[in-house]
Amino acid sequence: MIVFFPGSKRSVAGWVALVVLVLSSSSFAPVGHVFAQSVPAVAAHSYFIDCSSASPGDGSRSHPWNKLTDALAHPFQPGDQIALARGTVCRGGFAPQGSGSEGWPIRLTAYGHGLRPRIVAPPMERQILLLFNQEYWQIDSLDLSGADEYGIFVSGDKGLLHHIYLKNLYVHDVTGGALKNKDNGLVVVGPSSAAAVFNDVLVDGVDAAHTNQWAGILIGGGNYAYTPDAPLNRQIEVRNSTVHDVFGDGIILFRDQDGSIKTSAAWQTGMQPTQEVGTPNAIWTWTCTNCTVEDNEAYLTDSPSMVGRMTSTGITHATPCSVTMRTIRRDIAWQSLRQDIQQAKARCVTIYVSITV
Numbered sequence: 001m002i003v004f005f006p007g008s009k010r011s012v013a014g015w016v017a018l019v020v021l022v023l024s025s026s027s028f029a030p031v032g033h034v035f036a037q038s039v040p041a042v043a044a045h046s047y048f049i050d051c052s053s054a055s056p057g058d059g060s061r062s063h064p065w066n067k068l069t070d071a072l073a074h075p076f077q078p079g080d081q082i083a084l085a086r087g088t089v090c091r092g093g094f095a096p097q098g099s100g101s102e103g104w105p106i107r108l109t110a111y112g113h114g115l116r117p118r119i120v121a122p123p124m125e126r127q128i129l130l131l132f133n134q135e136y137w138q139i140d141s142l143d144l145s146g147a148d149e150y151g152i153f154v155s156g157d158k159g160l161l162h163h164i165y166l167k168n169l170y171v172h173d174v175t176g177g178a179l180k181n182k183d184n185g186l187v188v189v190g191p192s193s194a195a196a197v198f199n200d201v202l203v204d205g206v207d208a209a210h211t212n213q214w215a216g217i218l219i220g221g222g223n224y225a226y227t228p229d230a231p232l233n234r235q236i237e238v239r240n241s242t243v244h245d246v247f248g249d250g251i252i253l254f255r256d257q258d259g260s261i262k263t264s265a266a267w268q269t270g271m272q273p274t275q276e277v278g279t280p281n282a283i284w285t286w287t288c289t290n291c292t293v294e295d296n297e298a299y300l301t302d303s304p305s306m307v308g309r310m311t312s313t314g315i316t317h318a319t320p321c322s323v324t325m326r327t328i329r330r331d332i333a334w335q336s337l338r339q340d341i342q343q344a345k346a347r348c349v350t351i352y353v354s355i356t357v
Contacts, residue, residue: 044079044104047071048111051090061111068094068119078104084142087114093125093147100136105163110141116170121146123175127153132192133161140167148176149213151186157193164189165202174211179276182248183222185215190233190254194224198233206241214277216243216266220254232257232289239263243282247272250282250298257289261296270302297332 048064049071050057056070057063065071068090071082076098084090100106110117119142121128127150131137134156144151151171154164171186183190186208189201201219208216220233236259243250243266250266253259261283270280282298285291 044077046081046083047074048083048085049090050085050088052085052088068092071096076106078106078136081107081109083109083111084117086110086112086117089118089120091120091122093121093128093130094119095130099134100163102136102162105136105138105165108137108139108142116141116143118143118145123148126150129153132156133158135161136163138165138167140169143170145173147174149184150174150188151208152188154189155192156196157191158195161196161198163200164198166204166206167202168205170207172209174213176213179214179247179272181223182214182278183218184213185218185246185248186211187217188215188221189219190221194222194226194230197231200235201233201237203238204240208241208243210245212247214248215252216246216249216269217241217251218249218254219259220256222255234258237262242266244268245271248278248280249284253285253288253291255287256285256291259285259288259291261293263295265297267298267300295330
């Protein structure tokens, strides 16, 4: 069913203003999504990294570590906090070890005053930041760039992995070789085998920009031999986030359940010069049960196909109707090079007040 409210150019402008207003707010409260407890007021242990320090330290605030490799040698425990000094640049990839626990996640964040601390990975690094078979982490307030395949890569090959929160991040300029698949990009949280699944993933206030790899923000995915009853990733939310200047998809939920994309925007997606591994979309879901896409904006999307046709889509659900309950609500798509608000095979998708300009 498709339901449109009658309107005019004036009402379209009003919706655009509303979306811009909502996107600019960092205090948007989620509805219908249950998260685990927040980071404790006092961490079990706090560790500090200041890559501008001339001498090595012990990880304390008065004598911080001065390179990422010092922290790599330390297995972190539930409730720990690792903080990078604002206004500094650390070079190299970063794969901190350890997992938190329910109510006691490990937090990677910033301290001090000034700009977000930067982690710049060299071109030979596969990713800037890696978590593998780890859970109960919150990562926030960082500027991440470099590497050749992933910006943030959170993955695993076994078991149920809980509580991955990514907040207030700028992830950008991941430049690698030719595209070979769709499981790479700026922010990727997804399994590395059919035996792994995620529960409780939040992406909030993330700006993902500039890559010649596939996705801006991808939650799920995995081209594995899933059985028909294989569990989906659950409790997934992307909100208040932006993606732009990427070769493939903007924001996508793939093989997820109880997921949502809210108050986010994507533009200049599908910028690959020729279609190499697929047809990208700005904001969409695939194999997503009980998923909602609402209060988003997509524009200036592209997707040059191998036969020269423009096949880009702005906002869409593309999934067989055997996977149930998807909703598109109060979204705006404009200046895309095909259909903007699209149902794709989706007679079981309900669209409410979605505007194509």
